[in-house]
Amino acid sequence: MRISCFLYFFLLASPLAAEAPLSAIDWLSIKKNDVESSLKSVEKESSDTNKDIQVSTLSSDKFQSIGLLPVYVTGIPTTIWRNSSFNDLTYSFKSMPTFSYPPIQELVYSLLLAEARPPLDEPESYSFLDVRLQKLLSYGAVDPAIALIERASPVPNSMVPLLFDISLLSNNNMPACDPIFKKRKNRELQGELVYCYARKGDWLTAHLILKTESVLGDISEHLISLLNRYLEVDFEVDLNALLPPPSLITPLEYRLYEAIGEPIPAEYLPIKYSQSDLSGDNGWRAQVIAAERLASTSAIPENQILGIYTKYNTSVSGGVWERVDAVKSLDTALELNENFEEILQNSLEVFSKADQLSLFAKLFARRIYEQSFSPKSKKIAADLLLLTNNFELTEYYWRSEDIRFGLVSGDFSNVKTKNETENIILKVFTDPKMPFLVEQKLNQGKLGEVILNALLQFETGIQGDLKDLSESLSTLNLIGLNNTARRAALTHLVLLNEKQSGVN
Structure with a gap:
């Protein structure tokens, strides 16, 4: 499981019983191998006790709770969706917006990632899991989506295409090809199979499959054109290749355009594509824009955003660079304690103007509160802390009448x-x-x-x-x-x- 990629420490699980802030890291560090070893020892012990007993696995879609956050972390019961209508829940999730305030958005992540059983009227196995995954992707939470789908291990056949798509959206660009190779006879996955063989280095097999599919017609002409250019085996002018990208592209097409040297800027695509720009391969500006887009849905931890903002020195101004300069200036002022009050005011104005005050609070509120000297900056810091999960630090600042x-x-x-x-x-x-x-x-x-x-x-x-x-x-x-x-x-x-x- 790719838990190492899933540093979801921005998400504070919200227990229904006793709501102390808890991090998902503690339980994510449990090794999968330890669990498997324990299960094997129990199975062996049961087998030795009575050879006549036949053991069968319960159907996971009926009995298994799928999720990343266990009950003891969230306090959310596994039956939270059990008695609701699948259609009602599907409509609710699809119509659910990105919430304006981080505390509400964080609760949504807890609901999406909590261990839970599907509704009793789920039409097909893993249909509700698919709804949860699609919602995570709509927020740009790609790595949690990968981790969640892998909790259904072995990944069900119906979810292999989705797993492949999600893996292409991740900033590490490591496609989930093993399940594709196992389903190589699936006519709907031939484009993915060509790409996977090419990534594996088996260009000959990739080329043979592509030529076969060009005749059989299981792959669209547009995708065939992209794969031909990716494999560099057809240098003739292809009218399909000269056409502009479609308005709605697939993750595979997105990666192919990138590979042939014609990347489509992720900032003009749905937010799930922004994760790919976090690597920095497409430039610092694209990385900053991606970080800010994902910050708007609480899909990125604040220390990663701070690291991206302060990565280089800027040589231009205006737009996104105004916020980059503000962050770098305030970060330096807090470290050196120079011109702190003036820089704080300027930085606050920049982020307030961009309607990103909550992001600014996550980045700096605690440090400002601890280093504020004037009553004015202390008041600003106290207000900013109220926008974070460290709000209780301000208890002795406010009057009891407030x-x-x-x-x-x-x-x-x-x-x-x-x-x-x-x-x-x-x-x-x-x-x-x-x-x-x-x-x-x-x-x-x-x-x-x-x-x-x-x-x-x-x-x-x-x-x-x-x-x-x-x-x-x-x-x-x-x-x-x-x-x-x-x-x-x-x-x-x-x-x-x-x-x-x-x-x-």
């Missing part, structure tokens, strides 16, 4: 509100009420649907629908996602105030 103190500490006894939004938030955490429809769905065992609906309600709530804001936060609070509810409320207060008053 709603932010209540959300950080959990003590609302002295809180005095200033506006309707604060009134609603205070009521949510001091006198929460379960919406009737939510209670109905919980009684039906549809916890997953309840969470998804609450997240969608919150997104409309922050756009101005205060009823949805109230119901969504109340639901999250009452079903045990108190930490997520608090972080979401804090994020909303900070960003709402920033929009209304601008950067101070």
Whole structure:
């Protein structure tokens, strides 16, 4: 399993029972070989005890929970989707946007990656796993998607094409060819087979298959043209090769265009293609743009973003380079403690103007808070920390009358509100009420649907629908996602105030 590639430490699992922030790294470090050895020893012991007992494997699609985050990490029960309609869940996931606030987006990742059984009415084995994988890809979370599909090991035949596509999207560009070789007779995978033989170095076999398929017609003419140019065996002018790329390309076509020296900029493609630019092979600008796109969906850890921002010295200005310069300047100012206050203000304005304040907070909030000297910079740092999972560090900064103190500490006894939004938030955490429809769905065992609906309600709530804001936060609070509810409320207060008053 390619767990080493999956450093999903930006994702804080949100346990439903006791919501202490936990990292996925602890359990990901468990060696697969140790588990396999344990299973083999148990199997041998059972066999020695009674030779007459016949052992058969339970069908994984019926009984096995598939996921990366175990129950003891998330607190999310494996039956979270069991009683919901497959069609309803599919619609919910497909229509689900990229959420504006990181705490909500991180919870979505927890739901997608948690060990869970499929709905009882799943039409075909692994159909729900496919829905989860497609959603991860829509956020650009390629490496977690690879790790998740491999948890269904051995990878089911129906998912081999998807595994191959996902592997091509990864920035290490190591295609999953072994399953393709095992299914070499599959007429729908002949293009993939040609590519894999070429990557293996067996150019003759790749060429023979391609020529055969040119006659049989199992590969599109456009793909045949690309493969011919990739194999460099046909130097005649091919009209198909001169045509511009189609508006929707496959991962294989994307890699072929790259290989023949005509790369398609990932910034103009769906976000799942941005992962390939993180390697830096397509230049620093492409790498920075990819990092920022993936940061917008919380699909990249902040230390990797910081490393990309500070990788080189800039020689141009404007656009993305303005943010690169801001990061490098502030990073240097924090290390040398020179011109800190002025550079902080400038950097904050740059990221606020680009609507990337949450990203800025993840990169610098804690360091700024620990090194702030003036009351003004301390206030800025405290607000920024509220946008991160280190919000509790600010508990002693706020007055007890401030709603932010209540959300950080959990003590609302002295809180005095200033506006309707604060009134609603205070009521949510001091006198929460379960919406009737939510209670109905919980009684039906549809916890997953309840969470998804609450997240969608919150997104409309922050756009101005205060009823949805109230119901969504109340639901999250009452079903045990108190930490997520608090972080979401804090994020909303900070960003709402920033929009209304601008950067101070």
